[in-house]
Structure formats: C-alpha cells, structure tokens
Amino acid sequence: MSGKKKEGKHKYGMVIDLDKCTGCGTCMVACAAENNVSVQPDESDKQRSIAWMLIYKITNGKKFPDTEVCYFPRPCFHCENTPCVSVCPATATDVDPETGIVSQIYSRCIGCRYCQAACPYHARTFNWWHAYFPTTSWGPLHSESLQKLYSWWEGRPPRSKGLERYLSPEVSVRMRGVVEKCSFCHHRLMRAKEKAYMEGRRELEEHEYITACAEACPAQAITFGDLKNPNHKVSKLVKDPRAFRILERLGTEPKVYYLSSKDWVRRMADNYLEGEFEQKIKVKKTG
Template sequence: MKKDHGHVGKKYGMVIDLDKCTGCGTCMTACAAENNVSVRKDESDKERSITWIQLYQISNGKKFPDTRYSYFPRPCMHCDEDGRGGHHPSCVSVCVASATKLDPHTGIVSQIYTRCIGCRYCQAACPFDARYFNWWDAYFPKEKGLERYLSPDVSPRMRGVIEKCSFCHHRLMRAKNQAYAEGRREIEEHEYITACTEACPVQAITFGDLNNPKHKVHELIQLPTAFRLLERLNTKPKVYYLSTKDWVRRLADNYRPGEFKRLSKGS
C-alpha cells in the first residue's frame, strides 16, 4: 500500500466483501443501536431517515429468472487527502464551521454536532450521500421510555445538525482506555472494530489499519477483486469493496466505454 499522504500514522479503513454480504441489514441495526440513531415514525422517507450505514440494493438488470440482486452497504467513506497537495475530503473543504475534520493520525473524518451550524454544504458535497441532516430532534417520546437504551458513548443529536458514520470512534477511545488500564499505549487489531464489523453475521466486513501490514485489511485491499466507489473522483475513500462479479464492480463507478476491466470471462 503506497502512502497517500505525508504522515506515517494509522489509517483506519474497512473492507466489505460483497460476495459474502447477504443484505440482511444487521449492520444497519447494529449501527443505529450503537450510535443512538433515533427512529422516527416514518423511516420510509429515505431523504429524511438517518442511516449511517445504508444498504443499497442493486440489480444486474437481467430478465427473470436471470435476475440477481446484490447489496452495497455504504458507511461514510472517510475520504482522505488526495495525495497531490493535500485536498481534504469534499465535506471537510466546504465546512464553514470547522465541524467536520480529517484526523491525520487516524484517517477518521469527524463530525461534531455541537459545532455544526446545519448549513448542509457537506451533505451536498458528499458524493456518497453518507451525510444526514437532523430535521428534528432525536425522537424519544417520554411516554415510551426508549431513552433508557441510549448509550452514553455517543451523544444524541439535536435538530439542525448533520450526522454521519464515525467509524465508531468511541470504540477506539474505549479500546485505548482498556489498553491504558493494562499499561499499553498501542491497541491490538481486534480491539477496535466498528459495531457493523462486529455484528455482520457472515463476516463480510473487515476493519483495521490500512497502513499496518499486519492487519487483515492491508492484505485484502491488494486483492484484484478490491475496488472503491467512484474512484475517479479521487476522494480516496478508506472503505474498500471486494467482488468477483463484474456486474457488481461495474456499478461502482461511471465507466467510459472500454474503460472497465473485467475480472472474469463470463458474467
């Protein structure tokens, strides 16, 4: 893995094996439960509902019975500097309030709700639709008592701010605390994984430090089946996908004729 940027820090990233992904949605519910994402009465309005990781259904477009569906789980891509002079992720460049930043030491793009002024520039700038605006306060009506399951690790959001996947940053802090309690400074690979990684029942998601050759993600992103979404935008996402299916890979970007490289002879 060549270094995209000057520093030699950690670069947390994710690899999602689309051949394994079954579209069950456990990553989405695990994420919502982990990150205190509120559920509103109408979640079918996808422009308003909040899903830090979103499953997209894609189809090969063939006729019955040759139709196939596949699924794209899409967390925040945690884009990086472009390596040609340090352009930041598109959301970071447009943020007028310094509410979203790329942490060069972890590669994680933060989102600070109390700093956010709700202008939604970042939402418009994000090519992956990974950012969500809170049109309302978190929905926890008193008479239900649902606030009892809220985790203190992530603060519930107020209306008027943007939120998005944080790569479960609080889990990194939790892992660090544990390491510190044991007198260590560094954490092990398995100590910090996101809630979706942990929850995936088919183990389709792998999480780790892309810069660390000992981590599994480092090895996986070098597979010929590895690719990223909208690679030509050069936003350097830290979320990689694996698929052996050409029709799935082809949907990852807008290829010009002849530009797409097939992996297999068939399909």
C-alpha cells in the same frame, strides 16, 4: 481545495465482501443502536431518515432467470481526499491525521448542509426533526391529552416506550438542525485506547477496535482494521484483485473497500465510458 492532510501513524479502514453480504440489514440496526441514531416521525420518508450505515440494493438489470442481486452496505467512506471537510465553513468536520477518521462535531455544526451537497455518497444526513427516542414520561407534560396536543404540534408520535433507557452513554445524541454521519464508532477507539493505556500498552491489538457493524455482521462480510498495519486483515484484503472502491475516479480516495467477484457489480461502482471498464475478474464466482 482538498482536505488532504499529512498522514499519521494509522489509517483505519474497512473492507466489505459483497460476495458474503446477504443484505440482511444487521449492520444498519447495530450501527443505529450503537450510535443512538434517532427515530424519525415519518420513517417512510427515506430521503429524510437518518442512517449512518445504509444498504443499497442493486441488480444486474437482467430478466429471470439471469437476474442477480447485490447489496452495497454504505457507511461514511472517511475519504482521504475529503470532499466535505474543506467546504465546512465552521470547522465542524475534520480529519484526524493520526487515524484518518473524519469527525463531525455536532455542537459546532450550524446546519448549512454544504457538506451534504459536496458528498456524492449521501453519507451525511441532516436532523430534520428533534432527535426522538420514545420515553416513558415527557418532561413537565404529564397530562395525556396535553402530550397528544404537543406531539401533534411537534409532528412526532407521543412518547411511551422507554427507549431512552437503551441509549449509549458513550455517544452524544444529536440535536435538530445538524448534520451527522458514521464515525467509524470512534468511541470504541477511545475505549480501546483507554484500556490499552491502563494496561501499559501504547498499541492496540487488531481485535480491540472494530466498528459495531463489523462486529454484528452475521456473514462476517465486514472487516475493519488499520490499513497501514501490514499484519491487519484489511491491509491484505485491499490487495485482493476483487477489491474496488465506489466512485474511485473522482479522486476522493475512500477508506472503505469492497470485494466482489462479479464484474457487473464492480462496473456499477463507478462511471465508465464505453470500453473503459476492464473485466479484471476472470473467475465468475468464488467458492
């Protein structure tokens, strides 16, 4: 009962160099802006906030001065052996065999959240509230007191910021009660394909399709590309001895790889029994 499908021509994936990542959060912001990720009424409730790209902070647990910190930016891993796709009862999520991208069809999702339960990475988030983008006016409710009353009833702040003008027309806004997740900026792939088609090409250049997080990362820690194309940087990076994936031994085959020269970081990426973890990296720090 796995979501394994026969493979197509491309396999888009990502390599995140944790040695370069500073945990600045630009990827999260860029992702949210690019993909119309809505604001929640209570953003302090992190168990219910929506983040396609989320940064986990880990430490080696040692006391000063030996403390070391590392950040795990976590998009959807677009697993090859998806735990989520095969469980969805309404076929609202699927793997595109041509690209390896795991899609989420919002207008198809019934909100049963079984995919969330099945995903061990918490890559899927549920819309506990209506999507909320502070707007300048609020439908038929022009009276300020009515707006306040309605916002109290709806449990969200009144709209007055005009944020709706910054929404991307390429990405649909999600409704309440559905699950959403990182799409590897699928609309950018569509855009790049259209451009290539107009120019009479059938193949994309490496730089033509990259995700918003990869583009925005100031430390250039995120590399995106086709894992099947030997000329793409990602397919070389995954062969790096520093490369690893999170929870690899569960067999989900994530398409997002991490690079770290620190053994304790690699050790934190998976569960190991005593004596199982091999310290592959002999060099302690690069550069």
